[in-house]
Amino acid sequence: MLTRARLQAFFHWRPVRLSLFILGLLLMAATPAVAILPGPGGIFVFAAGLALALRNSEWAKRRYVMFKRWQPRAGRWADWGLRRGSHQRREAIRKERERLDAPPAHCVEGIDDPLPASGIELAPIDPTPAEVAPVGSSIEPLKR
Numbered sequence: 001m002l003t004r005a006r007l008q009a010f011f012h013w014r015p016v017r018l019s020l021f022i023l024g025l026l027l028m029a030a031t032p033a034v035a036i037l038p039g040p041g042g043i044f045v046f047a048a049g050l051a052l053a054l055r056n057s058e059w060a061k062r063r064y065v066m067f068k069r070w071q072p073r074a075g076r077w078a079d080w081g082l083r084r085g086s087h088q089r090r091e092a093i094r095k096e097r098e099r100l101d102a103p104p105a106h107c108v109e110g111i112d113d114p115l116p117a118s119g120i121e122l123a124p125i126d127p128t129p130a131e132v133a134p135v136g137s138s139i140e141p142l143k144r
Contacts, residue, residue, distance in 0.1 A: 024052030024060075035113040050078070 010016060027049030032099045035042030068075030079087030
């Protein structure tokens with residue numbers, strides 16, 4: 001019977017890890033061919049290949065860390081996509097720092113306009129016919 005321990009031992013076996021890493025590289029290489037098809041398939045193929053490569057190769061992990069240091073924003077998105085624990089820890093630390101750096105709520109001015117910097121003005125309510133008619137005119141509303 002196949003148990004969890006046996007399955008984990010199988011996937012930690014070096015030839016299996018190497019073949020999964022190669023499969024990941026092949027999936028990433030096949031992404032341009034899949035990308036020409038309609039739909040977002042290329043994104044998923046590349047993500048699956050990246051996940052396989054990063055999970056099964058120390059070399060790929062080192063290259064990925066170098067990439068994240070060079071492009072931290074892109075690294076954050078990739079970490080989120082791979083559901084890495086390190087991403088969750090870093091996000092919690094970042095949010096805590098933002099919370100501590102933010103001014104207290106009583107020091108922030110209230111804003112009535114929900115879109116102050118957007119330049120969008122809210123349209124006025126359409127006037128009623130009585131408001132549009134000039135004063136003293138003989139126009140009467142329709143009676144039914």
